[in-house]
Amino acid sequence: MNAGNMIEVRGLRVVAGAAPDPVVEIVKGVDFSVKKGEVLALIGESGSGKTTIALSLLGYARAGCSISGGSVRIGEVDVLSLDQAGRRALRARKVAYVAQSASAAFNPARTIMDQVIEPALLHRLMTRDVACKKAIALFRSLALPTPETIGERYPHQVSGGQLQRLMAAMALITDPAVVVFDEPTTALDVTTQIEVLAAFKRVIRELGTTAVYVSHDLAVVAQMADRVVVLNGGLVKENGEIAQVLDAPVDAYTRQLLAASRHPDAPADARPATSAAVPPLLEIRGLSAGYGRIDRTTGLPAARILDDVSLSIPRGSTLGVIGESGSGKTTLARVIAGLLGRARGEVLFNGEPLPAELSQRTHEQYRQIQIVFQNADTALNPSHTIADILGRPLAFYHRLRGAAARKRMLELLDLVKLPASIAERNPAGLSGGQKQRVNFARALAAEPALILCDEVTSALDTVVGAAILDLLGELRRELGVSYMFISHDISTVRAICDDVIVLYAGHRVEAGQRDVLAAPPYHPYTGLLVNSVPALRPGWLDARCSVSSAALPPLSASDDSPELCSFRARCPVRIEGKCNATAPSLRRLESGAEILCHHSSEELDRLQRLEVIPA
Structure with missing residues (x-):
């Protein structure tokens, strides 16, 4: 072993299975070394094979696997001989x-x-x-x-x-x-x-x-x-x-x-032209929602998750909803899908009021709004075959059974670029990307007008995630389906969405077309999200941390009023006497974006270009 190396791996081989059953080699003679x-x-x-190789450094192979050859040395220790x-x-x-x-x-x-x-x-x-x-x-x-x-x-x-x-x-x-x-x-x-x-x-x-x-x-x-x-x-x-x-x-x-x-540049606006007389596919006005007992005085739940949120999705378009964990993104999707009631506000679908409770919706309303969840592993029944999983919505929404259902099921698999051979397999036999495609196929079986996509690429690797985004674009062009795309990754949202809303602590702090996220000015919280996407260059993290290490300006205590800016505790450009005393009004920037902030467009632009507002 080279004296300067702390780790030395030579000819590492790991197999799945054991004789006399078929054996599959999953790590095939890997060599590398790591200096101290x-x-x-x-x-x-x-x-x-990356996790399998990493676990071999501990002399460990997962259930059903075994290290079949090669050597692993940590310092002077021959791990595989232990x-x-x-x-x-x-x-x-x-x-x-x-x-x-x-x-x-x-x-x-x-x-x-x-x-x-x-x-x-x-x-x-x-x-x-x-x-x-x-x-x-x-x-x-x-x-x-x-x-x-x-x-x-x-x-x-x-x-x-x-x-x-x-x-x-x-x-x-x-x-x-x-x-x-x-x-x-x-x-x-x-x-x-x-x-x-x-x-x-x-x-x-x-x-x-x-x-x-x-x-x-x-x-x-x-x-x-x-x-x-x-x-x-x-x-x-x-x-x-x-x-x-x-x-x-x-x-x-x-x-x-x-x-x-490297996320692709945002595509040209793919929305079909619509008449001003045609209502949006989905429109939400002043929505408040949450969990827990409703307060008789305010009419609001004890745990308010969404507060006065408004948005619209024109037919054939994609709306991105971004924000950190806990910002209310999934709660918003659950309200639209009818899985959670609302305390206040209106939800209109095709210009008509949409009942809050799923049980009160018509079969047609139920069919036209589908949701695809983040974790395909828990969303697909592990004991059912893919054919069974896709057959259920075909029977429920379109009363298709037998040969007709089989034909449509194979069309759906082809639509999401999956081979017909997986129809008789269970979810456990599929990769993460394949499971997520099955999730989309199940949603498409209903022939919906709107699909709610809740962090559908966050658990996938980069290549598979990019393929899912390409699939969404193709389905939109071919079927005219609309999406609400929930994510915490602003680059991904810019790559596929026409419009964007930014949620922070249940408040809509910014809304506009995707181009407003390309350059300042934007809401200080949007700036935090934009500048938190790692760049493909060494040293970016160190530079970003040096910018963001400055202490926040002092801010006196304020009444704990939900009307005040929800971001004020973290905002690096908060204004004493305003942010802790007065609710921000809705302000329109030159880009067309609407933000909740006391700063003018010119002041935000100056501060953000000078990086006074750090990420």
């Missing part, structure tokens, strides 16, 4: 793992501190008191709030981004030689992702940790890694310095990944 203190990224589509006890001793002590979903990795019944320090106590590396002090120091380094007391909370009492950083603290508590980060920010919204990436990068630098970062997002990798290994089908397609891979990729597959990562 270096961050290596493993990147590729779902199924490329027995079970040796591999258990290796994990957490010498090689630590940060999983994709921290919420699934933490025990909800135990405090955070007990779980973070457990690896140190399990390996008898320090006393409980020393471990707790070290954990608090890690909480501080990871920029967690109230580091002295956050450990006393339970996992459900912190946000997703905080829980992901706490998982990193758990991994680092034993001073491991190597940390494996397996897609640790994929499930986070863009602003939270930046905070977590910055915290990870700072701690890796401070501790001089050797790290392997698994991702499908080249823009994220550009901020974190020194070198990149590009994988496809269990093979190494490219291995090089991050700058070389981004600027001069050698392999055609790497170029394909880069093309998918």
Whole structure:
């Protein structure tokens, strides 16, 4: 082993299955090395083998798989020659793992501190008191709030981004030689992702940790890694310095990944021309909605999620709804679909009032509005075949059965570019992208006028996500279907939408055509979202963090009035005496966008171009 290498992988092979049953090789002779203190990224589509390779660094293979050949060395340790006890001793002590979903990795019944320090106590590396002090120091380094007391909370009492950083603290508590980060920010919204990436990068630098970062997002990798290994089908397609891979990729597959990562320019407006006399397909006026008991005085729910939201979707157009987790995007979709009642406001469909309760809607209203959920795994019945899943809406909406239903089912599969051969398979036998296409086929079976797309690409890798966006565009052109596209990724929204609304804490803070998001001025919160999309260049994260590190201007206490600007606590250009005292009025910018803000268009433009309003 090269003396300067902390990790050395040679000829690694991993197979699924075992003789006498068929055996499939999923990692096919992979070689790479990582120097001490270096961050290596493993990147590729779902199924490329990147997580399987990362887990082999811990001497681990998932159920149904086995490491069939090659060598893995961590420092002087030959990982694959260790027995079970040796591999258990290796994990957490010498090689630590940060999983994709921290919420699934933490025990909800135990405090955070007990779980973070457990690896140190399990390996008898320090006393409980020393471990707790070290954990608090890690909480501080990871920029967690109230580091002295956050450990006393339970996992459900912190946000997703905080829980992901706490998982990193758990991994680092034993001073491991190597940390494996397996897609640790994929499930986070863009602003939270930046905070977590910055915290990870700072701690890796401070501790001089050797790290392997698994991702499908080249823009994220550009901020974190020194070198990149590009994988496809269990093979190494490219291995090089991050700058070389981004600027001069050698392999055609790497170029394909880069093309998918660079969001296409927004297309020309594809909306069909409509007469002013024709009402919008969907129109919402002054919508308020939420959960819990209705207050008799205000007529509003105890937990108000949406407050005075208005929008319209012309026939044949796409509206993007963007905002962070908790902004009210999914609640809005649930109200439109009839899955949640509304406290105030009107919802009109084709110019006619749409009943709030699903049970009060006509069969035709039910048919014309369909919803596609974020997680295809939970949206598809695992015990049914794809033919059964698509057959149910065909029978319910169109009374198609037998040969007629079979013919239409195959047409739907063809429409979403899936082979007829998957009809008799169950969802478990499909990839993530295939499952999401089945989700769309099921929605299209109803022949709807409007499809509500709730974060439909956020769980997919870059290439598959780009293919789903292309599919949406084709279906819109061929069928004239309209979409409400919910996302936290402003670049994705700009790529496929005609109009955009921005939600923050249930308020519509900005609305306009997609072009208003191309350049300032925009609402300060929109600016935060625009500038939180990682750029495909090394150093972007460091530059962004330096801009956003300035302290916010002071703001006196104000009455906790829901009419005041909901973004004022986070706004870097808040105005003393206005933002904490007076509700912002609706202001129209020169671009045509409408925003809720006290600043003039000229002032926002000046501040944002000077980067006084940081991301």
